[in-house]
Amino acid sequence: MSAMGNTTQENFERLSAERSGIIDRLDPELSKNSLNLGLIDTANLPLDTPDLQGFSRLEQLIILSIKETISTSEVDLKDPTTLFVLSSTKGNIDMLAQEQPDFNDIALGTTARKVMAYFGMCSAPVVISNACVSGVMAYVVAQRLMNTNQYRQAIVVGADLLSKFIISGFQSFNTLCEGICRPFDAERTGLNLGEAVATQLLLSTPKEGAIALVNGAVSNDANHISGPSRTGEGLKIAIEKVVENIEEIDFVYCHGTSTPYNDAMEAQALVRSNLSGVPALSTKAYTGHALGAVGVLEIILGAAALQANVLPRTLGYRSDKHGVDPLVKVSDTTLQQEQNCMLKLASGFGGSNTVALFRKGIIAEETTAQEKVQDEVLRSVKISEGKIIVDGRQVENESETAFDPFAKVIYRKYLGSYAKFHKMDRLSKLGTLAAELLLKEIDLSSYDTNEIAMIFANTSASINSDIKYQESIKEIPSPAYFVYTLPNIVIGEISIKHQLKGEGIFFIQNEHDAEALADYRQSLWQSTKTQLVLEGWLEVDEANNYCADIQLIKRTNL
Amino acid sequence: MELVQQLKEQLIEQLCLEDLTVEDIDTDAALFGNESIGLDSIDALEINVLLEKEYGIKVETPAQGKEIMYSIQTMADYITKHQQ
Numbered sequence: 001m002s003a004m005g006n007t008t009q010e011n012f013e014r015l016s017a018e019r020s021g022i023i024d025r026l027d028p029e030l031s032k033n034s035l036n037l038g039l040i041d042t043a044n045l046p047l048d049t050p051d052l053q054g055f056s057r058l059e060q061l062i063i064l065s066i067k068e069t070i071s072t073s074e075v076d077l078k079d080p081t082t083l084f085v086l087s088s089t090k091g092n093i094d095m096l097a098q099e100q101p102d103f104n105d106i107a108l109g110t111t112a113r114k115v116m117a118y119f120g121m122c123s124a125p126v127v128i129s130n131a132c133v134s135g136v137m138a139y140v141v142a143q144r145l146m147n148t149n150q151y152r153q154a155i156v157v158g159a160d161l162l163s164k165f166i167i168s169g170f171q172s173f174n175t176l177c178e179g180i181c182r183p184f185d186a187e188r189t190g191l192n193l194g195e196a197v198a199t200q201l202l203l204s205t206p207k208e209g210a211i212a213l214v215n216g217a218v219s220n221d222a223n224h225i226s227g228p229s230r231t232g233e234g235l236k237i238a239i240e241k242v243v244e245n246i247e248e249i250d251f252v253y254c255h256g257t258s259t260p261y262n263d264a265m266e267a268q269a270l271v272r273s274n275l276s277g278v279p280a281l282s283t284k285a286y287t288g289h290a291l292g293a294v295g296v297l298e299i300i301l302g303a304a305a306l307q308a309n310v311l312p313r314t315l316g317y318r319s320d321k322h323g324v325d326p327l328v329k330v331s332d333t334t335l336q337q338e339q340n341c342m343l344k345l346a347s348g349f350g351g352s353n354t355v356a357l358f359r360k361g362i363i364a365e366e367t368t369a370q371e372k373v374q375d376e377v378l379r380s381v382k383i384s385e386g387k388i389i390v391d392g393r394q395v396e397n398e399s400e401t402a403f404d405p406f407a408k409v410i411y412r413k414y415l416g417s418y419a420k421f422h423k424m425d426r427l428s429k430l431g432t433l434a435a436e437l438l439l440k441e442i443d444l445s446s447y448d449t450n451e452i453a454m455i456f457a458n459t460s461a462s463i464n465s466d467i468k469y470q471e472s473i474k475e476i477p478s479p480a481y482f483v484y485t486l487p488n489i490v491i492g493e494i495s496i497k498h499q500l501k502g503e504g505i506f507f508i509q510n511e512h513d514a515e516a517l518a519d520y521r522q523s524l525w526q527s528t529k530t531q532l533v534l535e536g537w538l539e540v541d542e543a544n545n546y547c548a549d550i551q552l553i554k555r556t557n558l
Numbered sequence: 559m560e561l562v563q564q565l566k567e568q569l570i571e572q573l574c575l576e577d578l579t580v581e582d583i584d585t586d587a588a589l590f591g592n593e594s595i596g597l598d599s600i601d602a603l604e605i606n607v608l609l610e611k612e613y614g615i616k617v618e619t620p621a622q623g624k625e626i627m628y629s630i631q632t633m634a635d636y637i638t639k640h641q642q
Contacts, residue, residue, distance in 0.1 A: 173603060174620070227599055419596050422574040476611055479603040480573075 001061060002196035002287045002297055003038030006045060007068065011287075011297075012304040015312050018334060020286050022180050022192050031167050036180055038194025038288025039162065055114060056092045056105070061197040062115050062159050069199040075153050078120040083154040085126045085142050086112045087134035089292035089486060091461075094163040096470050103542050109459055109510040115157075123151070124516045127508040128292075129461050130488040131348030132255070133218070134158070135295020136356050137505065139202070140216030144523035146204040148370070154202040158296025162195045165466075166291070168473050169482035173226070181258035182316040183282035184267070184330045186323030191257040194288020198296040200303075211303040214357040217241035217528065218503040219450065220495040221351035226483050228261055228347055232269030235347055237450055237501060238355040239273040241528070243343065248359075249278050250339040251311050253302045255346045256282020257289050258316065266345060267324035275343070276327035279335075285316035295346050299358070302342050306360050311335040349483060350492030352504060373525035374556045375533075381437045383430065383548040390437055403544045407433065414440070423480065424493060425465040426540040431456070431490035432497060434548035438534060439498060442552065451531045453503040453524060454491045455517055456550070458539035461487045461508055467542060490538060502530055512537045512549065525555050561634045569630075572608045573601050585630045602627060609633075614642025 001007075003021030004014040014021060026034035042057075045064060052060045066077075075082065091108040095101050104110055112125040126141060128134045135158040142154035160166075170176055170193055177190035206212040219241070221234035228235075243249065252275055254266050263282075270276050283301060290297055305312055313334040322330070340360045347353045382389040386401030388410070396413075398406050407429045411421055414436050421432060444452070465484040472478040483489065491504035503524065509516065517535055524530045536550030566580045575595070583595065590597050605627055609615040615637065617623040626636045 172607075224598065225600075417577060419575065419577050422576040423600075476607050478607060480600050483600060 001040045001065060002198070002290060003040065003194055004287055006041070008300055008304060011301060012308070015283065015286055015301060016308070016310060016334065018313050018315060020180055020315055022194070022285065022288050030162060030164055031171070035167065035176065036192050037162060038192060038290065040195055040197070056095070056111070058092055058159055058161050058197070059111055059114055062111070062157055063118055065157065065197045065199040066115070066119065066155060069155070069201055073201055075201055077155070078122065080122050081150070081152040082121060083123055083126065083142060083145055083151040084112065084116055084121050085128065085138045085154055085156045086115070087128045087138040087156070087158045087292050087296060088160050089129060089131060089134060090160060090163070090166060093165045093466060094161070096165065096466055103460065103463060106463065107459055108461060108508040113510060124513060125510070126516070128505065129486070129508050130352055130506050131350050131486045132289070132291055132294065133346040133348040133352045133354040134292040135297070136299065136344055136346040136354040137218060138296060139213055139299060139356055140218065140354060141505070141520070142202050143213050143216060144527045145519065146202070147527055148519065148523050150519070152204045155199060156202055156296060157197070157199045158293035159197040160195055160291040160293045162193055164473065165470065167193060168477040169469065169485065172477040172479040172482055175259055177258065180316055181285050183254070183256035183258040183284055183314055184263050184280070184322070184324045184328070185317045186321040188258045188260060188263060188323060190259055191284065192288040194290040194294070196287065196290035196293035196297045198293055198300055200296060200300055209361060211306055211358050211360050214359050215242050216354065216356040218352065218354045218505065220492065220501050220504050221353065222495040222499045222501050223351055225351065225489050225492040225496070226349050228265040229351070230265065230268070232265045232272060234351060234501060235266065235269035235345060235353040235355070236272045238353045239269060239275065239343070239345070242355045242357050243273070243275070246274055246278070248341045249275065249343050250337065250341050251279045251281050253298060253342050253344045254280050254282050256284050256314070258282070258284055262347065263324055266347070267328045271325050271327050276325065277329065279311055279329050279331060281312060282314050282317070283312060295344070295354070299344055299356070302344060303358065306339050306342055306358065309336060309339050311337055311339065349486055350488045350504070351495060352488060352492070370526050373522060375521070375525065375553050376556050378442065378552045378554055379438055380551045381434050381548065383434055384546060388437065403540065403546050418497070420493070425462070425468070425484035426544065426546065427462060427464060427487060427538060428484065428490045428493045430540055430546050430548050431538045432493055434538065434550050435494040435498065435534060438550055438552050444498070447531050449499055450501045451529050452500045453530045453533045454494060454500065455505055455507070455520055455533055455535040456491060456538050457507040457509045457512070457517060458487065458537060459509060459511065460539060460541045462489070463542045464540045464544065494534070503528065521553065531555060561637065562630055565630050565633055568608060568612060569605070572604055573597065583630060587629060589627055589629055609637070613637050615640055
């Protein structure tokens with residue numbers, strides 16, 4: 001469901017007809033002035049049925065979306081080999097504006113749990129909140145977990161709805177454009193926001209004629225928490241991990257948000273990885289940027305385009321106003337061309353990049369169970385209630401246990417002088433301090449920094465910062481607060497400080513599930529060349545209670 | 559309080575420049591691209607917020623913002639001329 005319709009068919013028909021779903025809308029609930037937004041039309045959806053009572057609007061839409069997806073397949077959702085992956089940046093964040101918000105209802109883990117319970121799904125929920133790459137990341141994560149042979153199918157859902165919280169935040173960054181956006185165009189000034197709820201069923205053994213996910217990769221720019229690397233460094237790294245044969249790629253489905261920096265960066269990444277000759281596509285002018293849902297929405301549209309042998313027009317772009325590197329090819333007309341293979345790109349706040357390669361008509365053999373990769377814990381760090389424990393030994397025990405003064409003391413002792421620290425929110429400060437202790441005196445020179453990964457999780461995502469930001473909306477929305485309303489920013493901060501450019505992922509769990517993180521780590525060892533992982537729990541809740549419980553783990557049989 | 563002094567204090571507070579004191583900020587030095595102060599694009603946006611909140615000044619375009627925010631002195635001059 002998106003601004004272009006409530007079924008895949010509706011969406012693709014509109015795309016093929018070159019009709020945008022973005023409209024100029026004035027809704028005081030969302031914003032003071034009118035804005036061009038890609039909104040879902042819920043008027044004709046059966047949202048008032050008794051079975052959907054007790055669910056938030058977002059959850060209701062997710063349930064309907066899943067129902068629609070499984071209506072045409074034989075998947076047994078109750079089977080423990082069915083994986084559920086939810087991708088969302090802000091979930092039920094609109095609830096934060098209430099007088100007495102229920103933080104449990106707002107938590108993404110709760111949304112996952114409730115939706116899964118509706119369908120009787122019983123596997124461990126996998127919830128990804130990693131800014132705008134979350135949707136594409138969900139596919140890559142699903143594939144990797146299926147490759148460990150625990151799961152045979154996956155329901156991948158991307159869901160984000162627009163709210164005053166989100167809209168005001170993007171406005172504070174001056175990143176919204178007037179009118180409909182213009183990806184890759186010389187006169188582009190910013191993006192349109194959109195919302196979507198999209199679901200796709202993935203099978204570990206693709207059926208004949210289906211589109212298969214061949215491979216995926218994630219990387220970090222290690223450059224800036226909100227602006228992309230000007231040289232497209234991180235995206236280039238991820239592209240090169242995935243693409244083996246440039247000739248087979250028929251089009252690159254870009255992130256193409258139409259901001260001056262994003263599109264320039266993506267074009268750079270394409271040129272630097274020798275993909276500039278391949279047609280590049282952006283569909284953001286049709287649907288708007290639907291944040292955590294957009295990756296799933298676009299992969300569904302991309303798959304439809306592959307099946308139909310149609311390369312949609314990059315709406316908004318004009319060929320006589322080409323506005324990125326001249327080598328990059330973008331089309332302002334819809335093209336009919338034989339297509340078998342697409343490369344999907346995504347980039348997001350925190351400096352994260354995700355790339356996934358899809359191919360039509362692949363018939364995969366049954367994968368045999370892979371041998372478990374051995375690994376070794378090099379160090380562990382726990383921080384909570386004024387105490388720091390490294391490798392089981394208490395090294396700090398501050399009488400002042402409240403987060404702010406405690407963090408200051410530890411900062412002065414272990415970081416000394418790192419100006420960025422003071423700008424960070426509490427979650428990023430906690431993560432930065434924990435990582436500093438985790439990596440202290442560890443010689444990283446024997447590792448490839450493109451292969452050092454981070455896997456973190458918590459329950460409250462960025463609620464601590466969400467509350468601060470929500471307060472600021474009352475006066476003037478603060479961009480410095482808004483940027484931290486994504487839990488994966490802590491990964492961006494650690495990545496910048498230590499120049500770690502490997503995979504980074506932030507999961508939301510209902511409570512610390514170390515085994516689930518270990519499962520994902522195992523899938524990283526098996527599916528990628530990752531050599532070293534920083535992994536664990538980083539939590540600062542709405543009451544400033546904090547807890548870090550992380551480990552540094554290296555793979556032993558390299 | 560002198561505007562220049564006030565601006566420096568407000569900047570330190572708004573941009574969380576806790577390692578700096580008012581004395582560390584040179585009134586005429588460039589604020590951006592300056593290693594000793596280390597401001598980035600988010601700081602520029604926050605200065606917009608500061609100008610609006612404290613002085614009623616709305617920065618219309620990024621280009622205008624760049625000019626106004628060049629240094630503490632240029633900011634003070636602009637505020638003196640345009641404060642609402």
